[in-house]
Amino acid sequence: MTFASSIELLKFHETAYTIYAFMIISVIAWFGYNLTRKEAKSAVRIPFYTYMAFLVIGGVGHHIFTYNTIPWVSQDITRHDATPDASYEFEIKDHKWIGLPKKITIQCGQTVEFNVKSHDLVYGFGLFRQDGTLVTQMQVNPGSDVNGILDSNDMLWTFNHNGVFNLTSTEYSGPAQYSEDGEDLMLVKNFVEVTGCKDGGVK
Amino acid sequence: MSLMKNLINGTNFDHTSLNALQKVTLRAVVMSFLFFGLVAIEGMIMKLVVTGPSNPLPEMFSHPAHYFSILTVHPIVGIFGSTYQLVFAAFMFLVPFLTKKPLYSVKLANAVWLLITIGTALAWISAFVWQYSPLYTLYWPLPADTTQFNVVGGIVFIVGVALIMLGTLGFIYNIYATIFARVGIHKDKTTKELLISGFGIDGMLNLLHKLSGKQPYSKEPALALPVVAIFRGTVDTFLDAIVILSSGILVLVYLVFDLGGHPLDVAAIDALLYKNYFWWGLDLVADGLVLIYVAGSWYLLASLITGQKLFMENVARAALMLELLVSWMVWSHHLLADQGQPEMMKLISGEMVTAFELLTQGLALFITLVTLWKARPLKMTMELKYLLGGLVGFGLAVPAAIIQADMGMNRVLHNTQWIIMAHVHIALVVGLYMTLYSALYVLWPIVTNGTKMFSSKMSNIHFWMYLIGGIGMGAFAGMAGLDGMLRRHLYVNGEFNTLMILTAICGTMVLIAWFIFLLNIVMSVGIKGLIGIFLPSHDKTASYGIEPETVAENHKVD
Numbered sequence: 001m002t003f004a005s006s007i008e009l010l011k012f013h014e015t016a017y018t019i020y021a022f023m024i025i026s027v028i029a030w031f032g033y034n035l036t037r038k039e040a041k042s043a044v045r046i047p048f049y050t051y052m053a054f055l056v057i058g059g060v061g062h063h064i065f066t067y068n069t070i071p072w073v074s075q076d077i078t079r080h081d082a083t084p085d086a087s088y089e090f091e092i093k094d095h096k097w098i099g100l101p102k103k104i105t106i107q108c109g110q111t112v113e114f115n116v117k118s119h120d121l122v123y124g125f126g127l128f129r130q131d132g133t134l135v136t137q138m139q140v141n142p143g144s145d146v147n148g149i150l151d152s153n154d155m156l157w158t159f160n161h162n163g164v165f166n167l168t169s170t171e172y173s174g175p176a177q178y179s180e181d182g183e184d185l186m187l188v189k190n191f192v193e194v195t196g197c198k199d200g201g202v203k
Numbered sequence: 204m205s206l207m208k209n210l211i212n213g214t215n216f217d218h219t220s221l222n223a224l225q226k227v228t229l230r231a232v233v234m235s236f237l238f239f240g241l242v243a244i245e246g247m248i249m250k251l252v253v254t255g256p257s258n259p260l261p262e263m264f265s266h267p268a269h270y271f272s273i274l275t276v277h278p279i280v281g282i283f284g285s286t287y288q289l290v291f292a293a294f295m296f297l298v299p300f301l302t303k304k305p306l307y308s309v310k311l312a313n314a315v316w317l318l319i320t321i322g323t324a325l326a327w328i329s330a331f332v333w334q335y336s337p338l339y340t341l342y343w344p345l346p347a348d349t350t351q352f353n354v355v356g357g358i359v360f361i362v363g364v365a366l367i368m369l370g371t372l373g374f375i376y377n378i379y380a381t382i383f384a385r386v387g388i389h390k391d392k393t394t395k396e397l398l399i400s401g402f403g404i405d406g407m408l409n410l411l412h413k414l415s416g417k418q419p420y421s422k423e424p425a426l427a428l429p430v431v432a433i434f435r436g437t438v439d440t441f442l443d444a445i446v447i448l449s450s451g452i453l454v455l456v457y458l459v460f461d462l463g464g465h466p467l468d469v470a471a472i473d474a475l476l477y478k479n480y481f482w483w484g485l486d487l488v489a490d491g492l493v494l495i496y497v498a499g500s501w502y503l504l505a506s507l508i509t510g511q512k513l514f515m516e517n518v519a520r521a522a523l524m525l526e527l528l529v530s531w532m533v534w535s536h537h538l539l540a541d542q543g544q545p546e547m548m549k550l551i552s553g554e555m556v557t558a559f560e561l562l563t564q565g566l567a568l569f570i571t572l573v574t575l576w577k578a579r580p581l582k583m584t585m586e587l588k589y590l591l592g593g594l595v596g597f598g599l600a601v602p603a604a605i606i607q608a609d610m611g612m613n614r615v616l617h618n619t620q621w622i623i624m625a626h627v628h629i630a631l632v633v634g635l636y637m638t639l640y641s642a643l644y645v646l647w648p649i650v651t652n653g654t655k656m657f658s659s660k661m662s663n664i665h666f667w668m669y670l671i672g673g674i675g676m677g678a679f680a681g682m683a684g685l686d687g688m689l690r691r692h693l694y695v696n697g698e699f700n701t702l703m704i705l706t707a708i709c710g711t712m713v714l715i716a717w718f719i720f721l722l723n724i725v726m727s728v729g730i731k732g733l734i735g736i737f738l739p740s741h742d743k744t745a746s747y748g749i750e751p752e753t754v755a756e757n758h759k760v761d
């Protein structure tokens with residue numbers, strides 16, 4: 001099992017958490033009802049150590065599961081040893097993108113490096129589908145690569161689905177990001193286009 | 204008695220019978236619930252704005268400066284003005300109640316609620332008048348960006364936050380001075396014994412002695428378990444206050460120099476290092492004191508409601524120590540989207556140690572449920588209902604955060620409505636407040652000298668509207684987060700219209716529930732009584748001598 005795109009992951013997550021939410025609400029409701037009954041007996045006996053083991057497995061297992069099913073986790077950790085198919089560097093100053101190409105066209109399956117520098121404030125770099133769902137994002141801190149101690153704001157992303165994506169800052173950087181009537185001035189529509197995937201999915 | 208008479212005189216509330224400790228507790232409670240109303244209205248305004256252009260609000264609320272001013276003060280009013288006040292009030296009453304010792308200083312307790320109230324009001328005024336809006340995150344160098352914000356507004360905001368932190372330090376001093384006072388039952392205890400008990404070391408030694416077949420280290424620990432939780436949580440409250448206060452001083456220095464015409468270079472402070480420092484401190488609220496205080500409150504409520512000793516008390520004592528250590532090492536889960544953050548810190552602090560919170564909070568849930576189960580049948584009183592509501596809240600909110608504290612998930616959930624609504628709002632609005640309402644219903648007859656609640660129907664309506672509204676609000680907005688809705692972004696075109704309308708409906712339920720609760724309280728104490736709470740007390744006693752065990756008698760089925 002592998003999540004080829006973030007939309008698949010989000011759908012899986014929504015279903016799994018919704019089931020869990022209904023389950024925990026039902027368990028506490030059932031528990032509360034039985035608290036008032038003299039004759040109530042435990043439907044299930046949960047031994048303490050089994051319960052604790054379940055929590056440990058849940059907490060650790062969650063990360064093992066995502067590491068093995070979400071491709072961008074290991075890619076992110078080892079990104080400095082990888083050679084991307086294409087690299088793009090942008091800068092941000094005074095709530096404006098600098099050096100941004102009008103549009104980036106990416107072939108299906110290509111791994112792209114984005115490197116973004118901020119000259120003043122903390123911003124974000126986020127790509128969004130036309131329906132508003134998030135493709136990927138990172139924080140853009142100012143000066144992180146200036147003193148040589150910390151890394152720059154760079155990330156790798158492999159595009160496995162066709163689509164046209166919008167770009168905007170995902171971190172609040174003050175009201176100057178917006179026009180007086182609330183329009184996002186950092187929004188770049190149709191910034192990335194991915195083509196060449198069969199049936200819209202993986203090559 | 205007619206409704207009008209009730210409104211003026213209450214049921215049987217007599218403010219002149221209250222001692223100094225009771226009055227100072229009720230003053231903070233009143234302020235806390237007034238701030239809760241303000242924060243609920245703010246929340247509703249913001250949710251209505253993002254429903255789109257057809258929202259019924261005046262246009263000014265959709266202006267970015269106005270919208271983000273509200274978003275900046277919303278957590279200040281909610282977390283400090285309301286939650287801190289209520290928690291501090293409850294604990295400054297509970298520590299004397301449980302240790303059977305007087306509070307160290309009622310004057311200091313009065314200063315605490317006054318400082319937090321004035322500080323919150325100043326922060327709110329800075330946003331209202333000058334539209335100072337760097338948000339509570341204060342990401343460097345935004346709070347010192349005088350090209351976007353008014354300098355005076357910034358100074359007023361920082362002074363307000365500083366006053367809140369000074370009030371917090373006053374609370375901390377009062378709590379520790381009371382715990383370490385060698386009077387009453389602690390007359391013959393040494394500071395070392397109280398420290399060992401406060402940190403839960405006696406619980407840990409008891410467990411080790413049991414495993415090695417020795418006699419218990421301490422048959423009767425010096426401090427009751429809820430006091431241990433307050434002791435432990437207050438360590439995080441202190442560290443958090445120091446971090447916020449020092450960050451505030453940093454911002455203040457930059458603003459004052461700017462005002463004097465000599466602006467300092469903001470690049471002198473590394474933004475990512477600042478983020479690490481700030482989140483380390485701020486996270487001690489979310490993952491430190493809240494979880495520890497809540498666990499302690501559940502233990503107290505479960506023992507008071509059942510009248511029985513807590514199940515696995517030694518494990519609970521030891522776990523509180525673990526929770527304290529965990530809370531110091533989890534801040535990196537806020538920095539999983541920061542590519543400059545070292546990968547090892549993301550893995551260890553952001554993922555692995557953070558996952559421990561599932562263990563510590565799961566343990567608290569287990570111990571509370573088993574303690575209640577062993578004492579059945581119990582009457583389904585208001586305090587029991589609220590306690591179960593609180594358990595549901597954290598049962599939903601903690602896993603929602605653990606899921607996101609993962610390098611894979613964070614890439615698509617960071618800074619979305621998922622974390623702020625499905626986690627933070629459900630944890631605070633449902634988990635924490637339901638627990639606090641439970642404590643309020645337990646303590647109400649003790650703090651008010653047996654005042655009858657005006658209407659149990661209103662209490663029940665409040666409970667159900669609040670529970671359904673609180674969970675619904677978090678769930679619908681959380682779903683919008685999954686659909687890509689950012690948490691610190693302005694949407695004026697109704698991009699997430701349907702989910703935001705559903706969120707607003709549920710938020711309205713919370714607001715109406717708050718109003719019903721407030722009305723019930725006012726009808727119980729009366730306007731005269733409400734004013735009387737703020738008048739000086741004739742009885743200067745700073746303690747309450749009732750035995751905690753007697754509270755449990757009210758919950759037994761005949």
